Amino acid sequence: MMRVVLLAGVAALFAVPAAAQDHSGHTGHTGPAPEEQAPPQTEEEAATPTEAQANPLGTLRRPAPPRVVPQTHQAMDHSQMDHSTMDHSAMDHEAMNHGTDVPSGPPPARAFEGPLHAADAIFDPQRMARARAYSRVTHGNARYATILAERLEARITSGEDAYLWDVSGWYGTPTQRIVFKTEGEGEIGGGIEDAEVQLLWGHAIGPWFDLQAGVRLDVEPDTAAYLALGVAGLAPYMIHLDAAAFVSDNGELTARVEAEHDMRLTQRMVLQPRIEFELSAQDIPERGIGAGLPKVEAGLRLRYEFVPEFAPYVGIEYETATGRTAEIIRAAGEDPGGVNFMIGLRTFF
Amino acid sequence: MKTYFSCMITSRRKFLAGSGLLAASGLAVPAWARGQSLTHARNGFGEVSGEVIDLSIRDHHFSTGGRSGHAFAVNGTVPGPLIRLREGQDVTLNVTNHLSEDSSIHWHGLLLPFQFDGVPGISFPGIAPGETFQYRFPIRQNGTYWWHSHSGLQEQAGHYGPLVIDAAEPDPRYDRDYVVLLSEFTPRHPHDIARLLATGEHYFNRQMQTVTDGAMSMEDRLMWGAMRMNPRDIADVTGATYTYLINGHGPADDLEFAFEPGERIRLRIINGSAMSFFNVRIPGVPMTVIAADGQYVDDVEVDEFQIGTAETYDVIVTPPAGAHALVAEAMDRSGMGIASLSSRPGQRATPPALRETPTLTMVDMGMGGMDHGGMDHSAMGHAMPAQDTPAQDMPAMEHSMRDTSLLPASVEVNAGVDMVSAMPMDRMDFPGLGLDNVPHRVLRYTDLKAKRANPHRMPERQLEIHLTGNMERYMWSFDGKQFSAVTDDPIRFGYDERVRVKLVNDTMMAHPIHLHGHFFELVNGAGMMNQPLKHTVVVQPGSTATFDLTANEPGDWAFHCHLLYHMHAGMMQTVTVRPFPVDGE
Numbered sequence: 001m002m003r004v005v006l007l008a009g010v011a012a013l014f015a016v017p018a019a020a021q022d023h024s025g026h027t028g029h030t031g032p033a034p035e036e037q038a039p040p041q042t043e044e045e046a047a048t049p050t051e052a053q054a055n056p057l058g059t060l061r062r063p064a065p066p067r068v069v070p071q072t073h074q075a076m077d078h079s080q081m082d083h084s085t086m087d088h089s090a091m092d093h094e095a096m097n098h099g100t101d102v103p104s105g106p107p108p109a110r111a112f113e114g115p116l117h118a119a120d121a122i123f124d125p126q127r128m129a130r131a132r133a134y135s136r137v138t139h140g141n142a143r144y145a146t147i148l149a150e151r152l153e154a155r156i157t158s159g160e161d162a163y164l165w166d167v168s169g170w171y172g173t174p175t176q177r178i179v180f181k182t183e184g185e186g187e188i189g190g191g192i193e194d195a196e197v198q199l200l201w202g203h204a205i206g207p208w209f210d211l212q213a214g215v216r217l218d219v220e221p222d223t224a225a226y227l228a229l230g231v232a233g234l235a236p237y238m239i240h241l242d243a244a245a246f247v248s249d250n251g252e253l254t255a256r257v258e259a260e261h262d263m264r265l266t267q268r269m270v271l272q273p274r275i276e277f278e279l280s281a282q283d284i285p286e287r288g289i290g291a292g293l294p295k296v297e298a299g300l301r302l303r304y305e306f307v308p309e310f311a312p313y314v315g316i317e318y319e320t321a322t323g324r325t326a327e328i329i330r331a332a333g334e335d336p337g338g339v340n341f342m343i344g345l346r347t348f349f
Numbered sequence: 350m351k352t353y354f355s356c357m358i359t360s361r362r363k364f365l366a367g368s369g370l371l372a373a374s375g376l377a378v379p380a381w382a383r384g385q386s387l388t389h390a391r392n393g394f395g396e397v398s399g400e401v402i403d404l405s406i407r408d409h410h411f412s413t414g415g416r417s418g419h420a421f422a423v424n425g426t427v428p429g430p431l432i433r434l435r436e437g438q439d440v441t442l443n444v445t446n447h448l449s450e451d452s453s454i455h456w457h458g459l460l461l462p463f464q465f466d467g468v469p470g471i472s473f474p475g476i477a478p479g480e481t482f483q484y485r486f487p488i489r490q491n492g493t494y495w496w497h498s499h500s501g502l503q504e505q506a507g508h509y510g511p512l513v514i515d516a517a518e519p520d521p522r523y524d525r526d527y528v529v530l531l532s533e534f535t536p537r538h539p540h541d542i543a544r545l546l547a548t549g550e551h552y553f554n555r556q557m558q559t560v561t562d563g564a565m566s567m568e569d570r571l572m573w574g575a576m577r578m579n580p581r582d583i584a585d586v587t588g589a590t591y592t593y594l595i596n597g598h599g600p601a602d603d604l605e606f607a608f609e610p611g612e613r614i615r616l617r618i619i620n621g622s623a624m625s626f627f628n629v630r631i632p633g634v635p636m637t638v639i640a641a642d643g644q645y646v647d648d649v650e651v652d653e654f655q656i657g658t659a660e661t662y663d664v665i666v667t668p669p670a671g672a673h674a675l676v677a678e679a680m681d682r683s684g685m686g687i688a689s690l691s692s693r694p695g696q697r698a699t700p701p702a703l704r705e706t707p708t709l710t711m712v713d714m715g716m717g718g719m720d721h722g723g724m725d726h727s728a729m730g731h732a733m734p735a736q737d738t739p740a741q742d743m744p745a746m747e748h749s750m751r752d753t754s755l756l757p758a759s760v761e762v763n764a765g766v767d768m769v770s771a772m773p774m775d776r777m778d779f780p781g782l783g784l785d786n787v788p789h790r791v792l793r794y795t796d797l798k799a800k801r802a803n804p805h806r807m808p809e810r811q812l813e814i815h816l817t818g819n820m821e822r823y824m825w826s827f828d829g830k831q832f833s834a835v836t837d838d839p840i841r842f843g844y845d846e847r848v849r850v851k852l853v854n855d856t857m858m859a860h861p862i863h864l865h866g867h868f869f870e871l872v873n874g875a876g877m878m879n880q881p882l883k884h885t886v887v888v889q890p891g892s893t894a895t896f897d898l899t900a901n902e903p904g905d906w907a908f909h910c911h912l913l914y915h916m917h918a919g920m921m922q923t924v925t926v927r928p929f930p931v932d933g934e
Contacts, residue, residue, distance in 0.1 A: 102807070102808045102809070102810065102811040102849050103809075103810060103811065104810065104811050104812070104813070105810060107810070107841040107842060107843060107846070108810075108843040108846060109843075110843045110844065110927055110928055111841035111842055111843040111846070111925070111926075111927050112841065112927070113927050113928040113929075114927050114928050114929045115929075116837060117471075117837075117905060118463060118464075118472075118903075118904045118905040118925065118929050119463075119464060119471065119472055119473055119474075119905060121929065122464045122473075123464070123473055123474050124474065127474035128470070128473075128474050130474070131451075131469045131470040131473075131474040131475050132470040132836050134451070134469070134470065134475075135469060135470030135471070135832070135836060136832070136833040136836055137833070138500075138501050138917060139831065139832035139833055139916065139917060139918075139919055139921050140824070140825075140826065140831030140832050140833035140834070140917075140918055140919025140921075141831070141833035141919075142543065142547075142917065142918075144543070144544045144547045144548075145544075146544065146547070146548045148548075174547065174764075174765070174819070174822035174823060174824045174918075175763075175764050175765070175822070175824070204763075204764035204822070205764070206764055207751070207764050207765075207766065207767035207819050207821075207822070208577060208767070208821060234549075234577050234821055235577075236574065236575045236576070236577060237571070237574040237575060237577075238574050238577060263560055264557050264558070264559045264560060265559060265560055265561070266559055267555050267556065267557065267559065308550060308552050348548065348550065
C-alpha cells in the first residue's frame with residue numbers, strides 16, 4: 001500500500017512539468033505523498049488503487065514530452081531531403097547528409113534523472129543486485145576450461161622407439177587465464193627421459209597474443225626450476241606461436257620458440273607444418289647443452305579429423321642440434337641430426 | 350469476426366493433424382495414454398489465449414530425427430505454446446518456473462511497461478525455482494512476435510515460442526493463417542557449445558576454406574591469412590550440431606501445411622533460433638511480404654528473403670495445387686529446415702539441394718568504400734578487387750584492418766577488438782550473405798516501407814555505436830565493452846528524445862541487433878514518414894546500419910545482439926529512457 005501511495009505521489013509530480021524537471025526536488029522526495037495528491041488528476045489515465053496495485057506504472061502519467069524545436073535552417077534542409085528520398089539510388093547520400101546535420105553530443109540532462117537502476121524502484125533492490133551480479137557472469141565474464149593435446153605420439157627413431165606428449169590447457173576468461181603446459185618424452189618400455197610442467201598466468205596483450213608468466217619445473221632428467229616469461233597466440237597467416245624465455249635456479253638463460261600452422265586440405269584432413277627452436281645463452285654441460293641453438297626441429301604432421309576432437313595423425317620430423325651442442329653429441333659418438341617418423345593423436349576437450 | 354477467428358484456428362488444427370506426428374492429438378490425448386514418458390517434450394506447440402494465461406517451465410527430453418537431448422519445455426512442448434492475443438485486450442501471464450535454476454520470459458517485440466519485459470537484472474529479478482511471476486499488461490499492437498527465456502542459454506534448449514496478436518480490425522487479405530517458427534535443436538548442452546566456441550578451434554565450422562577449393566586467388570588467401578581472419582566465418586554454430594526446426598519439427602519429421610488450391614495463405618515466419626540466419630523460399634511460389642517485425646509494410650513480392658535471428662516477416666502466398674517445399678536454409682548452407690505446403694494430404698514436396706557455402710569478401714571486412722567510394726551498389730556483393738591489392742601492399746592492408754585511430758573516443762580499444770572497419774558503408778540494400786547473386790528477387794531492407802505513415806520528426810541527436818569482437822577469443826561487445834563491464838553504465842536517452850543511432854559493425858559477422866520495448870525506424874531511404882518500424886536490425890559485416898528512435902517508453906531496456914552466444918559473450922547493453930515515472934526510496 002505504501003508503494004501505491006508513493007507511486008501516486010510521483011505521478012502527481014509528473015503531472016506538474018516544472019516539478020518533474022526539478023531533479024533536486026525529486027531525489028529528496030522519499031516520504032509518503034500528501035493524500036490529496038494521490039488520486040491522479042489526469043484525463044486519460046485515471047486509475048483506481050486496485051489497478052495501481054496490479055500494475056504500478058499503469059497509474060502513472062508519462063512525463064510531458066520536452067519538445068526540441070529544430071532550428072529553422074535545419075528544418076528547411078530536411079524537408080527538401082525528404083522529397084529526394086523517393087529516389088532510391090540517392091539513399092546513402094541522403095542518409096549521410098542527415099548524419100552530418102544532426103548534432104552528436106551527450107544525452108540531455110533528463111536522461112540522468114532517477115535511480116541508477118529502474119527496476120530497483122519496483123522490486124527488492126537486493127534481489128535486483130543479485131540478478132545483476134549473475135547477469136555479469138552470463139554476459140561476458142564467463143570462465144571456461146579446455147585441454148588440448150597437440151601431440152600425443154609414438155616416434156620411430158634411428159635408435160629406440162620413443163613416445164612424446166605435448167599437452168596444454170587453460171582456465172579463465174578470454175583475457176585472463178591460468179595456463180598449464182606439460183611436455184615430455186621417453187623410451188617405449190623404458191623410463192621418462194625428459195619431462196616438464198609449466199604453470200603460467202596468461203594475460204591478453206592485444207587481440208591475438210597473451211603474455212604468459214610463471215614457473216617451469218623439470219622433473220626429468222634432473223629436477224630444475226625456472227621462471228618463465230613468454231608470449232603465445234596467433235601470428236599473421238594463422239601461425240600459432242609460443243615463444244618463451246626461461247631462467248633456471250642456477251641463473252641459466254634459455255628460450256624456446258614453437259610455431260605451427262594448420263593447412264586444411266579437406267574439411268577433415270589437415271597438414272600441419274611445425275618448427276621448434278631451443279636457444280641457450282650459455283653452455284650447460286651437465287645437460288649436454290651448448291650455447292646457441294641446441295635443438296632445431298622441423299616436422300610435418302598429417303591428421304584426419306574424424307571429429308575435431310579426435311584426430312589421429314602420421315608425421316615426419318627432422319631434428320638436429322647445431323654448434324656447441326652438436327659437438328658435444330658428436331663427441332659422445334652420436335649423430336646430432338636425424339629423421340623421426342611418428343604416429344599420434346591430436347585431441348582436445 | 351468471431352467466425353473468421355475460429356476459421357483460422359481450424360486451419361491450424363488441420364495442419365497439425367496433417368503433420369502425421371500426432372502433435373495435434375497430443376493436445377487432447379494425455380501423454381500417458383500414448384505410452385510416452387511424461388518428461389518427453391512434444392515437437393510442435395499448442396495454443397493458449399484469453400485474458401489469463403498460465404505457463405510452466407520444466408525440464409524435458411526432446412528428440413527429432415536421430416538427435417535427442419535435454420530441453421527446457423514450456424507447457425510440455427518445444428517450441429512452447431502459441432500465445433494468441435487480441436489487440437486492445439489486457440493479459441495476465443502467470444509463469445511458473447519448475448526448473449532448478451532461475452528462469453524468465455521476455456515478450457519479444459511487445460510494447461509494455463519495462464518491469465514486465467522479462468530480462469533478469471535489467472527489468473526484474475528473474476523467476477526463482479518454484480516461483481510464479483505474474484506479468485500484466487495491455488496489448489497495444491498487433492502482429493507476429495515471439496517469446497523466449499532471457500536467462501543464461503535456456504533459449505537454445507527449447508525455451509521459446511510464438512506470439513500472435515490479432516488486429517482489432519479484420520484483415521481480408523488472406524484465408525488461412527500459419528505460424529512458421531524457425532529454430533534449431535542441438536543435443537549438446539548450451540554451455541558446452543559456449544565453451545567450445547571459446548577454445549578458438551572453429552569447432553562447428555565444417556565448411557572452412559580448404560587449400561584446393563573455392564575461387565579465391567592466392568593473393569586474397571594470403572591477405573585473409575595476414576589478417577588472421579577466416580573468410581568462411583559465416584555461422585559460429587552450424588548444422589554440425591544443429592537440426593534446423595520448423596515449428597519444432599526437423600526435416601525427418603515431414604511437417605506438412607495443408608491448403609486448398611486458390612487459398613491465400615498468411616505465413617507468419619519467425620526466426621526463433623539461437624544462432625541462425627535463414628534463407629526462406631518456396632521454389633516456384635512468389636511471396637508477398639506484408640509485415641516486418643510485426644509491423645505492416647507496403648506489399649513487396651519476392652522469391653526469397655533472408656531472416657536474421659529474432660526477426661519476423663509475414664508473407665502471403667497463393668500456391669497452385671500440389672506440394673511445395675517451404676525451405677529455411679541456414680545462411681552458411683550447413684543444413685535446412687523443411688516443410689511441405691500441400692493441397693493433397695500426405696503429398697510431400699522434394700526439397701532443393703543445399704547451395705554452395707558463401708565466402709566473405711572485402712566489403713565484409715569494412716573495405717566497402719575502398720574501391721568505388723561505396724556508390725556502386727550493384728557491384729557490392731562481389732566487389733573483390735584482387736588486382737588492387739598486390740602482395741607488396743599487404744602490410745599496409747593488414748595495418749588498416751585494425752586502425753584504431755579511426756574509432757571514436759567512445760570505443761575502448763582492447764583485446765576484444767580484433768578489427769576496425771576502415772570504410773564501412775551502409776548496406777541497407779544488401780540482400781544478405783550468399784543471396785547477392787541468386788537469379789531471382791530477394792528482399793532487401795530498402796524494399797521495406799511502413800504502410801502507416803510515422804509522425805514526421807527530425808532526430809535531435811545522433812549516436813554512433815560500434816559492434817566489436819574478437820573471433821579467436823570469442824569476445825563480443827558494443828564499443829569494446831562487454832556487458833559485464835558496463836551493467837551500471839547504460840546508454841541514455843531522454844524521454845521522447847528522437848535520436849539517430851548509427852551502428853558500425855567492426856566485425857566480419859552479421860549481427861541482429863535488438864532493442865527491447867521499442868520500435869525504431871530503419872533509415873533505409875524510404876523517406877522520413879515511411880521508414881519501416883523494426884525491433885531488430887541486421888548489421889551486415891563490416892558495414893553500418895542506421896535507425897531513428899523516438900525513445901518514448903520509460904524504463905531500463907535490454908539492447909543486444911540476438912545471436913545468443915554473442916550476447917552471452919558480452920554483446921549487450923542497458924538502454925535507459927528517463928525520467929522514469931517512479932523514483933527510488
